Amino acid sequence: MDDGILLTEEQKKSQKRRSAAIGIGLFAFVAVVFLVTYFKIAQGAANGVL
Amino acid sequence: MxxxxxxxxxxxxxxxxxxxxxxxxxxxxxxxxxxxxxxxxxxxxxxxxxxxxxxxxxxxxxxxxxxxxxxxxxxxxxxxxxxxxxxxxxxxxxxxxxxxxxxxxxxxxxxxxxxxxxxxxxxxxxxxxxxxxxxxxxxxxxxxxxxxxxxxxxxxxxxxxxxxxxxxxxIDINSFLLFAIIMLWTPPHFWALALYKRGDYAAAGVPMLPVVKGAATTRRHIMVYSILVSIAGVLPVLTGLGGVLYAIVSIGAGALFLILAGRVFFSLAGSERTQSKEHLYEVVKGDRAARDLFAFSIVYLFCLFAALLVEYGAGLYFAIPFNLISGAA
The missing domain is CATH 1.10.357.140 (UbiA prenyltransferase)
Incomplete structure:
Protein backbone atom coordinates (compact mmCIF):
# COMPACT_ATOMS: atom_id res chain seq x y z
CA MET A 1 0.00 0.00 0.00
CA ASP A 2 1.37 3.37 -0.89
CA ASP A 3 -1.52 5.34 0.60
CA GLY A 4 -0.32 8.35 2.52
CA ILE A 5 0.48 12.01 2.40
CA LEU A 6 2.37 13.04 -0.67
CA LEU A 7 4.63 15.94 0.14
CA THR A 8 5.64 18.55 -2.36
CA GLU A 9 9.33 19.28 -2.91
CA GLU A 10 9.00 22.45 -0.84
CA GLN A 11 7.37 20.51 2.02
CA LYS A 12 10.10 17.85 1.86
CA LYS A 13 12.78 20.54 2.07
CA SER A 14 11.15 22.27 5.03
CA GLN A 15 10.66 18.89 6.74
CA LYS A 16 14.39 18.19 6.42
CA ARG A 17 15.24 21.58 7.85
CA ARG A 18 12.85 21.08 10.76
CA SER A 19 14.38 17.67 11.44
CA ALA A 20 17.86 19.21 11.48
CA ALA A 21 16.65 21.94 13.88
CA ILE A 22 15.11 19.32 16.20
CA GLY A 23 18.42 17.43 16.16
CA ILE A 24 20.38 20.55 17.07
CA GLY A 25 17.84 21.44 19.76
CA LEU A 26 18.05 17.95 21.24
CA PHE A 27 21.84 18.06 21.30
CA ALA A 28 21.76 21.52 22.94
CA PHE A 29 19.28 20.27 25.54
CA VAL A 30 21.51 17.33 26.46
CA ALA A 31 24.52 19.68 26.70
CA VAL A 32 22.59 22.10 28.95
CA VAL A 33 21.39 19.30 31.25
CA PHE A 34 24.97 17.99 31.43
CA LEU A 35 26.27 21.45 32.37
CA VAL A 36 23.58 21.93 35.04
CA THR A 37 24.37 18.53 36.54
CA TYR A 38 28.13 19.11 36.44
CA PHE A 39 28.03 22.55 38.07
CA LYS A 40 25.40 21.56 40.64
CA ILE A 41 27.57 18.61 41.70
CA ALA A 42 30.66 20.85 41.75
CA GLN A 43 28.79 23.39 43.91
CA GLY A 44 27.57 20.65 46.23
CA ALA A 45 31.10 19.32 46.59
CA ALA A 46 32.47 22.81 47.28
CA ASN A 47 29.84 23.35 49.97
CA GLY A 48 30.59 20.00 51.59
CA VAL A 49 27.18 18.56 50.71
CA LEU A 50 28.70 15.69 48.75
CA MET B 1 -4.08 0.48 -5.30
CA ILE B 171 11.53 38.28 46.58
CA ASP B 172 11.82 41.56 48.46
CA ILE B 173 10.90 45.24 48.20
CA ASN B 174 13.58 46.00 45.60
CA SER B 175 12.51 43.20 43.29
CA PHE B 176 8.95 44.46 43.68
CA LEU B 177 10.12 47.95 42.63
CA LEU B 178 11.60 46.54 39.40
CA PHE B 179 8.26 44.83 38.83
CA ALA B 180 6.35 48.07 39.53
CA ILE B 181 8.45 50.07 37.07
CA ILE B 182 7.64 47.71 34.17
CA MET B 183 4.01 47.30 35.25
CA LEU B 184 3.44 51.07 35.30
CA TRP B 185 5.47 51.54 32.13
CA THR B 186 3.33 49.09 30.12
CA PRO B 187 0.11 51.19 29.82
CA PRO B 188 1.65 54.40 28.41
CA HIS B 189 3.86 52.26 26.12
CA PHE B 190 0.99 50.28 24.60
CA TRP B 191 -1.59 53.06 24.70
CA ALA B 192 0.78 55.31 22.75
CA LEU B 193 0.97 52.54 20.12
CA ALA B 194 -2.80 52.01 20.25
CA LEU B 195 -3.42 55.73 19.67
CA TYR B 196 -1.95 55.61 16.19
CA LYS B 197 -2.93 51.97 15.50
CA ARG B 198 -6.47 52.20 16.87
CA GLY B 199 -7.97 51.26 13.50
CA ASP B 200 -6.07 47.97 13.64
CA TYR B 201 -7.33 47.14 17.13
CA ALA B 202 -10.89 48.20 16.23
CA ALA B 203 -10.86 45.95 13.15
CA ALA B 204 -9.73 43.02 15.28
CA GLY B 205 -12.32 43.75 17.98
CA VAL B 206 -9.70 44.23 20.69
CA PRO B 207 -11.12 46.73 23.23
CA MET B 208 -8.02 48.87 23.62
CA LEU B 209 -8.61 52.08 25.53
CA PRO B 210 -8.58 54.41 22.46
CA VAL B 211 -11.14 52.17 20.74
CA VAL B 212 -13.51 51.96 23.72
CA LYS B 213 -13.08 55.27 25.53
CA GLY B 214 -11.68 57.48 22.80
CA ALA B 215 -8.41 59.29 22.22
CA ALA B 216 -8.85 62.10 24.76
CA THR B 217 -9.42 59.68 27.65
CA THR B 218 -6.44 57.63 26.51
CA ARG B 219 -4.20 60.70 26.43
CA ARG B 220 -5.26 61.53 30.01
CA HIS B 221 -4.58 57.96 31.14
CA ILE B 222 -1.18 58.06 29.43
CA MET B 223 -0.32 61.23 31.34
CA VAL B 224 -1.33 59.73 34.70
CA TYR B 225 0.63 56.51 34.17
CA SER B 226 3.62 58.46 32.86
CA ILE B 227 3.72 60.44 36.11
CA LEU B 228 3.45 57.19 38.09
CA VAL B 229 6.20 55.41 36.15
CA SER B 230 8.50 58.43 36.41
CA ILE B 231 8.07 58.37 40.20
CA ALA B 232 8.43 54.59 40.40
CA GLY B 233 11.57 54.85 38.27
CA VAL B 234 13.28 56.97 40.93
CA LEU B 235 12.19 54.88 43.95
CA PRO B 236 15.08 52.38 43.69
CA VAL B 237 17.37 55.31 44.51
CA LEU B 238 15.53 55.80 47.80
CA THR B 239 15.80 52.12 48.77
CA GLY B 240 19.48 51.97 47.89
CA LEU B 241 19.03 49.60 44.93
CA GLY B 242 20.07 52.31 42.50
CA GLY B 243 23.29 54.27 42.97
CA VAL B 244 24.50 57.60 41.61
CA LEU B 245 24.44 56.55 37.95
CA TYR B 246 20.95 55.12 38.28
CA ALA B 247 19.77 58.29 40.03
CA ILE B 248 21.02 60.50 37.18
CA VAL B 249 19.54 58.24 34.48
CA SER B 250 16.17 57.72 36.18
CA ILE B 251 15.65 61.41 36.91
CA GLY B 252 16.79 62.56 33.44
CA ALA B 253 14.92 59.87 31.50
CA GLY B 254 11.86 60.28 33.73
CA ALA B 255 11.77 64.01 32.99
CA LEU B 256 11.98 63.34 29.26
CA PHE B 257 9.24 60.71 29.56
CA LEU B 258 7.00 63.32 31.21
CA ILE B 259 7.76 65.91 28.52
CA LEU B 260 6.85 63.47 25.73
CA ALA B 261 3.72 62.32 27.59
CA GLY B 262 2.78 65.98 28.00
CA ARG B 263 3.18 66.45 24.25
CA VAL B 264 0.78 63.56 23.68
CA PHE B 265 -1.62 64.97 26.29
CA PHE B 266 -1.83 68.34 24.52
CA SER B 267 -1.93 66.81 21.03
CA LEU B 268 -4.75 65.36 18.95
CA ALA B 269 -3.06 61.95 18.82
CA GLY B 270 -5.52 59.22 17.89
CA SER B 271 -8.41 61.62 17.22
CA GLU B 272 -10.88 60.86 14.46
CA ARG B 273 -9.50 61.92 11.13
CA THR B 274 -11.51 64.59 9.36
CA GLN B 275 -11.62 65.53 5.74
CA SER B 276 -10.40 69.04 6.48
CA LYS B 277 -6.78 69.63 5.53
CA GLU B 278 -6.05 71.76 8.61
CA HIS B 279 -7.34 69.08 10.94
CA LEU B 280 -5.58 66.40 8.98
CA TYR B 281 -2.29 68.18 9.52
CA GLU B 282 -2.98 68.46 13.26
CA VAL B 283 -3.85 64.78 13.55
CA VAL B 284 -0.67 63.71 11.79
CA LYS B 285 1.28 65.99 14.09
CA GLY B 286 -0.54 64.45 17.07
CA ASP B 287 0.19 60.91 15.93
CA ARG B 288 3.85 61.90 15.71
CA ALA B 289 3.74 62.75 19.44
CA ALA B 290 2.33 59.28 20.20
CA ARG B 291 4.93 57.62 17.99
CA ASP B 292 7.71 59.55 19.73
CA LEU B 293 6.43 58.52 23.17
CA PHE B 294 6.14 54.89 22.08
CA ALA B 295 9.71 54.89 20.75
CA PHE B 296 11.12 56.72 23.76
CA SER B 297 9.32 54.46 26.24
CA ILE B 298 11.47 51.57 24.97
CA VAL B 299 14.62 53.67 25.37
CA TYR B 300 13.47 54.73 28.87
CA LEU B 301 13.09 51.18 30.15
CA PHE B 302 16.35 50.12 28.53
CA CYS B 303 18.25 53.04 30.10
CA LEU B 304 16.95 52.35 33.62
CA PHE B 305 17.81 48.67 33.55
CA ALA B 306 21.09 49.29 31.70
CA ALA B 307 22.11 51.72 34.47
CA LEU B 308 21.53 48.99 37.05
CA LEU B 309 23.41 46.49 34.91
CA VAL B 310 26.40 48.83 34.67
CA GLU B 311 26.31 49.56 38.40
CA TYR B 312 26.19 45.90 39.45
CA GLY B 313 27.82 44.21 36.45
CA ALA B 314 30.78 46.59 36.10
CA GLY B 315 31.14 47.40 39.78
CA LEU B 316 30.24 51.06 39.27
CA TYR B 317 27.72 51.26 42.09
CA PHE B 318 28.28 54.37 44.18
CA ALA B 319 25.73 54.69 46.96
CA ILE B 320 23.58 57.77 47.35
CA PRO B 321 24.22 59.14 50.87
CA PHE B 322 20.68 58.36 52.04
CA ASN B 323 18.07 55.70 51.53
CA LEU B 324 14.75 54.69 53.02
CA ILE B 325 15.83 51.24 54.12
CA SER B 326 19.11 51.86 55.92
CA GLY B 327 18.48 55.53 56.73
CA ALA B 328 21.06 58.31 56.36
CA ALA B 329 24.53 57.00 55.63
Whole structure:
Protein backbone atom coordinates (compact mmCIF):
# COMPACT_ATOMS: atom_id res chain seq x y z
CA MET A 1 0.00 0.00 0.00
CA ASP A 2 1.37 3.37 -0.89
CA ASP A 3 -1.52 5.34 0.60
CA GLY A 4 -0.32 8.35 2.52
CA ILE A 5 0.48 12.01 2.40
CA LEU A 6 2.37 13.04 -0.67
CA LEU A 7 4.63 15.94 0.14
CA THR A 8 5.64 18.55 -2.36
CA GLU A 9 9.33 19.28 -2.91
CA GLU A 10 9.00 22.45 -0.84
CA GLN A 11 7.37 20.51 2.02
CA LYS A 12 10.10 17.85 1.86
CA LYS A 13 12.78 20.54 2.07
CA SER A 14 11.15 22.27 5.03
CA GLN A 15 10.66 18.89 6.74
CA LYS A 16 14.39 18.19 6.42
CA ARG A 17 15.24 21.58 7.85
CA ARG A 18 12.85 21.08 10.76
CA SER A 19 14.38 17.67 11.44
CA ALA A 20 17.86 19.21 11.48
CA ALA A 21 16.65 21.94 13.88
CA ILE A 22 15.11 19.32 16.20
CA GLY A 23 18.42 17.43 16.16
CA ILE A 24 20.38 20.55 17.07
CA GLY A 25 17.84 21.44 19.76
CA LEU A 26 18.05 17.95 21.24
CA PHE A 27 21.84 18.06 21.30
CA ALA A 28 21.76 21.52 22.94
CA PHE A 29 19.28 20.27 25.54
CA VAL A 30 21.51 17.33 26.46
CA ALA A 31 24.52 19.68 26.70
CA VAL A 32 22.59 22.10 28.95
CA VAL A 33 21.39 19.30 31.25
CA PHE A 34 24.97 17.99 31.43
CA LEU A 35 26.27 21.45 32.37
CA VAL A 36 23.58 21.93 35.04
CA THR A 37 24.37 18.53 36.54
CA TYR A 38 28.13 19.11 36.44
CA PHE A 39 28.03 22.55 38.07
CA LYS A 40 25.40 21.56 40.64
CA ILE A 41 27.57 18.61 41.70
CA ALA A 42 30.66 20.85 41.75
CA GLN A 43 28.79 23.39 43.91
CA GLY A 44 27.57 20.65 46.23
CA ALA A 45 31.10 19.32 46.59
CA ALA A 46 32.47 22.81 47.28
CA ASN A 47 29.84 23.35 49.97
CA GLY A 48 30.59 20.00 51.59
CA VAL A 49 27.18 18.56 50.71
CA LEU A 50 28.70 15.69 48.75
CA MET B 1 -4.08 0.48 -5.30
CA UNK B 2 -4.96 4.07 -4.98
CA UNK B 3 -3.48 6.46 -7.40
CA UNK B 4 -2.19 9.43 -5.53
CA UNK B 5 -1.12 11.81 -8.19
CA UNK B 6 0.52 15.21 -7.99
CA UNK B 7 -2.93 16.83 -8.17
CA UNK B 8 -3.97 15.12 -4.91
CA UNK B 9 -1.33 16.50 -2.58
CA UNK B 10 -2.10 17.25 1.08
CA UNK B 11 -2.02 20.97 1.85
CA UNK B 12 0.42 20.79 4.75
CA UNK B 13 2.07 24.09 5.66
CA UNK B 14 5.78 24.10 4.84
CA UNK B 15 6.92 25.58 8.17
CA UNK B 16 10.61 26.36 8.46
CA UNK B 17 12.58 26.46 11.74
CA UNK B 18 12.51 30.26 11.38
CA UNK B 19 8.71 30.18 11.66
CA UNK B 20 8.95 28.33 14.97
CA UNK B 21 11.53 30.89 16.08
CA UNK B 22 9.12 33.71 15.14
CA UNK B 23 6.51 32.09 17.42
CA UNK B 24 8.79 32.85 20.36
CA UNK B 25 8.52 36.63 19.75
CA UNK B 26 12.31 37.21 19.77
CA UNK B 27 12.03 40.97 20.43
CA UNK B 28 9.89 40.42 23.53
CA UNK B 29 12.30 37.64 24.54
CA UNK B 30 15.26 40.01 24.33
CA UNK B 31 13.54 42.43 26.75
CA UNK B 32 12.73 39.54 29.09
CA UNK B 33 16.35 38.31 28.99
CA UNK B 34 17.63 41.80 29.68
CA UNK B 35 15.33 42.57 32.62
CA UNK B 36 15.73 39.10 34.14
CA UNK B 37 19.51 39.43 33.89
CA UNK B 38 19.39 42.80 35.64
CA UNK B 39 17.16 41.36 38.38
CA UNK B 40 19.64 38.53 38.86
CA UNK B 41 22.70 40.80 38.89
CA UNK B 42 21.20 43.43 41.21
CA UNK B 43 20.00 40.88 43.77
CA UNK B 44 22.09 40.45 46.92
CA UNK B 45 22.50 36.68 46.48
CA UNK B 46 25.06 34.96 44.32
CA UNK B 47 24.76 32.46 41.54
CA UNK B 48 27.36 30.51 39.56
CA UNK B 49 27.88 32.29 36.20
CA UNK B 50 27.19 29.19 34.10
CA UNK B 51 24.09 28.25 36.11
CA UNK B 52 23.01 31.91 35.98
CA UNK B 53 23.36 31.95 32.20
CA UNK B 54 21.34 28.73 31.93
CA UNK B 55 18.71 30.20 34.28
CA UNK B 56 18.37 33.30 32.07
CA UNK B 57 18.14 31.00 29.04
CA UNK B 58 15.35 29.06 30.77
CA UNK B 59 13.48 32.31 31.53
CA UNK B 60 13.87 33.34 27.88
CA UNK B 61 12.56 29.94 26.80
CA UNK B 62 9.57 30.37 29.12
CA UNK B 63 8.86 33.81 27.64
CA UNK B 64 9.11 32.34 24.15
CA UNK B 65 6.75 29.52 25.11
CA UNK B 66 4.23 32.07 26.38
CA UNK B 67 4.60 33.96 23.08
CA UNK B 68 3.91 30.78 21.08
CA UNK B 69 0.81 30.01 23.17
CA UNK B 70 -0.35 33.62 22.73
CA UNK B 71 0.05 33.31 18.94
CA UNK B 72 -1.91 30.05 18.99
CA UNK B 73 -4.82 31.64 20.86
CA UNK B 74 -4.75 35.01 19.06
CA UNK B 75 -4.33 33.69 15.50
CA UNK B 76 -7.82 34.90 14.55
CA UNK B 77 -7.23 38.52 15.62
CA UNK B 78 -3.62 38.49 14.38
CA UNK B 79 -5.02 37.83 10.89
CA UNK B 80 -7.06 41.05 11.07
CA UNK B 81 -4.28 43.39 12.14
CA UNK B 82 -1.69 44.81 9.72
CA UNK B 83 0.97 44.67 12.45
CA UNK B 84 0.50 40.92 13.05
CA UNK B 85 -0.95 39.36 9.91
CA UNK B 86 2.47 38.23 8.66
CA UNK B 87 2.98 36.05 11.74
CA UNK B 88 3.44 32.32 10.90
CA UNK B 89 -0.09 31.10 11.75
CA UNK B 90 -2.21 33.82 10.05
CA UNK B 91 0.21 33.74 7.10
CA UNK B 92 -0.59 30.01 6.70
CA UNK B 93 2.98 28.80 7.19
CA UNK B 94 2.26 26.93 10.41
CA UNK B 95 -0.73 25.11 11.91
CA UNK B 96 -2.22 26.59 15.10
CA UNK B 97 -2.19 23.13 16.72
CA UNK B 98 1.56 22.88 16.07
CA UNK B 99 2.07 26.22 17.82
CA UNK B 100 0.04 24.96 20.79
CA UNK B 101 2.11 21.78 21.08
CA UNK B 102 5.36 23.70 20.65
CA UNK B 103 4.38 26.26 23.31
CA UNK B 104 3.27 23.65 25.86
CA UNK B 105 6.41 21.58 25.31
CA UNK B 106 8.72 24.57 25.71
CA UNK B 107 6.83 25.71 28.83
CA UNK B 108 7.49 22.39 30.55
CA UNK B 109 11.14 22.32 29.46
CA UNK B 110 11.72 25.94 30.57
CA UNK B 111 10.18 25.46 34.03
CA UNK B 112 11.99 22.18 34.72
CA UNK B 113 15.29 23.61 33.46
CA UNK B 114 14.97 26.67 35.69
CA UNK B 115 14.16 24.45 38.64
CA UNK B 116 17.25 22.36 37.99
CA UNK B 117 19.61 25.28 37.29
CA UNK B 118 18.39 27.66 40.00
CA UNK B 119 15.63 26.83 42.47
CA UNK B 120 12.01 25.72 42.44
CA UNK B 121 10.68 29.05 43.74
CA UNK B 122 11.99 30.75 40.59
CA UNK B 123 10.68 27.85 38.48
CA UNK B 124 7.23 28.13 40.06
CA UNK B 125 7.29 31.87 39.45
CA UNK B 126 8.12 31.27 35.78
CA UNK B 127 5.26 28.76 35.48
CA UNK B 128 2.89 31.30 37.06
CA UNK B 129 4.11 34.00 34.65
CA UNK B 130 3.41 31.81 31.61
CA UNK B 131 -0.03 30.98 33.05
CA UNK B 132 -0.71 34.67 33.75
CA UNK B 133 0.26 35.78 30.24
CA UNK B 134 -1.61 33.05 28.40
CA UNK B 135 -4.68 32.40 30.55
CA UNK B 136 -5.25 35.62 32.52
CA UNK B 137 -4.12 38.11 29.85
CA UNK B 138 -4.56 36.47 26.43
CA UNK B 139 -7.64 34.36 27.15
CA UNK B 140 -9.24 36.43 29.92
CA UNK B 141 -8.51 40.12 29.66
CA UNK B 142 -7.33 41.02 26.18
CA UNK B 143 -10.69 40.75 24.42
CA UNK B 144 -12.86 41.78 27.37
CA UNK B 145 -11.67 45.01 28.97
CA UNK B 146 -9.84 48.21 28.01
CA UNK B 147 -7.83 47.68 31.21
CA UNK B 148 -6.33 44.55 29.56
CA UNK B 149 -2.76 45.78 29.47
CA UNK B 150 -2.90 47.46 32.89
CA UNK B 151 -3.39 44.06 34.56
CA UNK B 152 -1.77 42.01 31.81
CA UNK B 153 1.33 44.19 32.09
CA UNK B 154 2.21 42.17 35.17
CA UNK B 155 3.22 39.26 32.94
CA UNK B 156 5.92 41.37 31.30
CA UNK B 157 6.93 42.79 34.67
CA UNK B 158 7.62 39.47 36.41
CA UNK B 159 10.96 38.57 34.68
CA UNK B 160 13.19 40.81 36.86
CA UNK B 161 11.50 39.29 39.93
CA UNK B 162 12.20 35.82 38.55
CA UNK B 163 15.82 36.84 37.96
CA UNK B 164 15.95 38.14 41.53
CA UNK B 165 14.50 34.83 42.77
CA UNK B 166 17.20 32.94 40.85
CA UNK B 167 19.84 34.72 42.97
CA UNK B 168 18.10 34.86 46.33
CA UNK B 169 15.45 32.15 46.27
CA UNK B 170 12.80 34.76 47.13
CA ILE B 171 11.53 38.28 46.58
CA ASP B 172 11.82 41.56 48.46
CA ILE B 173 10.90 45.24 48.20
CA ASN B 174 13.58 46.00 45.60
CA SER B 175 12.51 43.20 43.29
CA PHE B 176 8.95 44.46 43.68
CA LEU B 177 10.12 47.95 42.63
CA LEU B 178 11.60 46.54 39.40
CA PHE B 179 8.26 44.83 38.83
CA ALA B 180 6.35 48.07 39.53
CA ILE B 181 8.45 50.07 37.07
CA ILE B 182 7.64 47.71 34.17
CA MET B 183 4.01 47.30 35.25
CA LEU B 184 3.44 51.07 35.30
CA TRP B 185 5.47 51.54 32.13
CA THR B 186 3.33 49.09 30.12
CA PRO B 187 0.11 51.19 29.82
CA PRO B 188 1.65 54.40 28.41
CA HIS B 189 3.86 52.26 26.12
CA PHE B 190 0.99 50.28 24.60
CA TRP B 191 -1.59 53.06 24.70
CA ALA B 192 0.78 55.31 22.75
CA LEU B 193 0.97 52.54 20.12
CA ALA B 194 -2.80 52.01 20.25
CA LEU B 195 -3.42 55.73 19.67
CA TYR B 196 -1.95 55.61 16.19
CA LYS B 197 -2.93 51.97 15.50
CA ARG B 198 -6.47 52.20 16.87
CA GLY B 199 -7.97 51.26 13.50
CA ASP B 200 -6.07 47.97 13.64
CA TYR B 201 -7.33 47.14 17.13
CA ALA B 202 -10.89 48.20 16.23
CA ALA B 203 -10.86 45.95 13.15
CA ALA B 204 -9.73 43.02 15.28
CA GLY B 205 -12.32 43.75 17.98
CA VAL B 206 -9.70 44.23 20.69
CA PRO B 207 -11.12 46.73 23.23
CA MET B 208 -8.02 48.87 23.62
CA LEU B 209 -8.61 52.08 25.53
CA PRO B 210 -8.58 54.41 22.46
CA VAL B 211 -11.14 52.17 20.74
CA VAL B 212 -13.51 51.96 23.72
CA LYS B 213 -13.08 55.27 25.53
CA GLY B 214 -11.68 57.48 22.80
CA ALA B 215 -8.41 59.29 22.22
CA ALA B 216 -8.85 62.10 24.76
CA THR B 217 -9.42 59.68 27.65
CA THR B 218 -6.44 57.63 26.51
CA ARG B 219 -4.20 60.70 26.43
CA ARG B 220 -5.26 61.53 30.01
CA HIS B 221 -4.58 57.96 31.14
CA ILE B 222 -1.18 58.06 29.43
CA MET B 223 -0.32 61.23 31.34
CA VAL B 224 -1.33 59.73 34.70
CA TYR B 225 0.63 56.51 34.17
CA SER B 226 3.62 58.46 32.86
CA ILE B 227 3.72 60.44 36.11
CA LEU B 228 3.45 57.19 38.09
CA VAL B 229 6.20 55.41 36.15
CA SER B 230 8.50 58.43 36.41
CA ILE B 231 8.07 58.37 40.20
CA ALA B 232 8.43 54.59 40.40
CA GLY B 233 11.57 54.85 38.27
CA VAL B 234 13.28 56.97 40.93
CA LEU B 235 12.19 54.88 43.95
CA PRO B 236 15.08 52.38 43.69
CA VAL B 237 17.37 55.31 44.51
CA LEU B 238 15.53 55.80 47.80
CA THR B 239 15.80 52.12 48.77
CA GLY B 240 19.48 51.97 47.89
CA LEU B 241 19.03 49.60 44.93
CA GLY B 242 20.07 52.31 42.50
CA GLY B 243 23.29 54.27 42.97
CA VAL B 244 24.50 57.60 41.61
CA LEU B 245 24.44 56.55 37.95
CA TYR B 246 20.95 55.12 38.28
CA ALA B 247 19.77 58.29 40.03
CA ILE B 248 21.02 60.50 37.18
CA VAL B 249 19.54 58.24 34.48
CA SER B 250 16.17 57.72 36.18
CA ILE B 251 15.65 61.41 36.91
CA GLY B 252 16.79 62.56 33.44
CA ALA B 253 14.92 59.87 31.50
CA GLY B 254 11.86 60.28 33.73
CA ALA B 255 11.77 64.01 32.99
CA LEU B 256 11.98 63.34 29.26
CA PHE B 257 9.24 60.71 29.56
CA LEU B 258 7.00 63.32 31.21
CA ILE B 259 7.76 65.91 28.52
CA LEU B 260 6.85 63.47 25.73
CA ALA B 261 3.72 62.32 27.59
CA GLY B 262 2.78 65.98 28.00
CA ARG B 263 3.18 66.45 24.25
CA VAL B 264 0.78 63.56 23.68
CA PHE B 265 -1.62 64.97 26.29
CA PHE B 266 -1.83 68.34 24.52
CA SER B 267 -1.93 66.81 21.03
CA LEU B 268 -4.75 65.36 18.95
CA ALA B 269 -3.06 61.95 18.82
CA GLY B 270 -5.52 59.22 17.89
CA SER B 271 -8.41 61.62 17.22
CA GLU B 272 -10.88 60.86 14.46
CA ARG B 273 -9.50 61.92 11.13
CA THR B 274 -11.51 64.59 9.36
CA GLN B 275 -11.62 65.53 5.74
CA SER B 276 -10.40 69.04 6.48
CA LYS B 277 -6.78 69.63 5.53
CA GLU B 278 -6.05 71.76 8.61
CA HIS B 279 -7.34 69.08 10.94
CA LEU B 280 -5.58 66.40 8.98
CA TYR B 281 -2.29 68.18 9.52
CA GLU B 282 -2.98 68.46 13.26
CA VAL B 283 -3.85 64.78 13.55
CA VAL B 284 -0.67 63.71 11.79
CA LYS B 285 1.28 65.99 14.09
CA GLY B 286 -0.54 64.45 17.07
CA ASP B 287 0.19 60.91 15.93
CA ARG B 288 3.85 61.90 15.71
CA ALA B 289 3.74 62.75 19.44
CA ALA B 290 2.33 59.28 20.20
CA ARG B 291 4.93 57.62 17.99
CA ASP B 292 7.71 59.55 19.73
CA LEU B 293 6.43 58.52 23.17
CA PHE B 294 6.14 54.89 22.08
CA ALA B 295 9.71 54.89 20.75
CA PHE B 296 11.12 56.72 23.76
CA SER B 297 9.32 54.46 26.24
CA ILE B 298 11.47 51.57 24.97
CA VAL B 299 14.62 53.67 25.37
CA TYR B 300 13.47 54.73 28.87
CA LEU B 301 13.09 51.18 30.15
CA PHE B 302 16.35 50.12 28.53
CA CYS B 303 18.25 53.04 30.10
CA LEU B 304 16.95 52.35 33.62
CA PHE B 305 17.81 48.67 33.55
CA ALA B 306 21.09 49.29 31.70
CA ALA B 307 22.11 51.72 34.47
CA LEU B 308 21.53 48.99 37.05
CA LEU B 309 23.41 46.49 34.91
CA VAL B 310 26.40 48.83 34.67
CA GLU B 311 26.31 49.56 38.40
CA TYR B 312 26.19 45.90 39.45
CA GLY B 313 27.82 44.21 36.45
CA ALA B 314 30.78 46.59 36.10
CA GLY B 315 31.14 47.40 39.78
CA LEU B 316 30.24 51.06 39.27
CA TYR B 317 27.72 51.26 42.09
CA PHE B 318 28.28 54.37 44.18
CA ALA B 319 25.73 54.69 46.96
CA ILE B 320 23.58 57.77 47.35
CA PRO B 321 24.22 59.14 50.87
CA PHE B 322 20.68 58.36 52.04
CA ASN B 323 18.07 55.70 51.53
CA LEU B 324 14.75 54.69 53.02
CA ILE B 325 15.83 51.24 54.12
CA SER B 326 19.11 51.86 55.92
CA GLY B 327 18.48 55.53 56.73
CA ALA B 328 21.06 58.31 56.36
CA ALA B 329 24.53 57.00 55.63
Missing amino acids: SDIGSSDTFKLPAALPADYLALLKPRVMSLVVFTALVGMMAAPGSVHPVLGAIAVFAIALGAGAAGALNMWFDADIDAKMSRTRRRPIPAGRLLASDALGFGLFLSVVAVLLLGAAANYFAAGFLAFTIFFYVVIYSMGLKRRTPQNIVIGGAAGAFPPMIGWAVSTGG
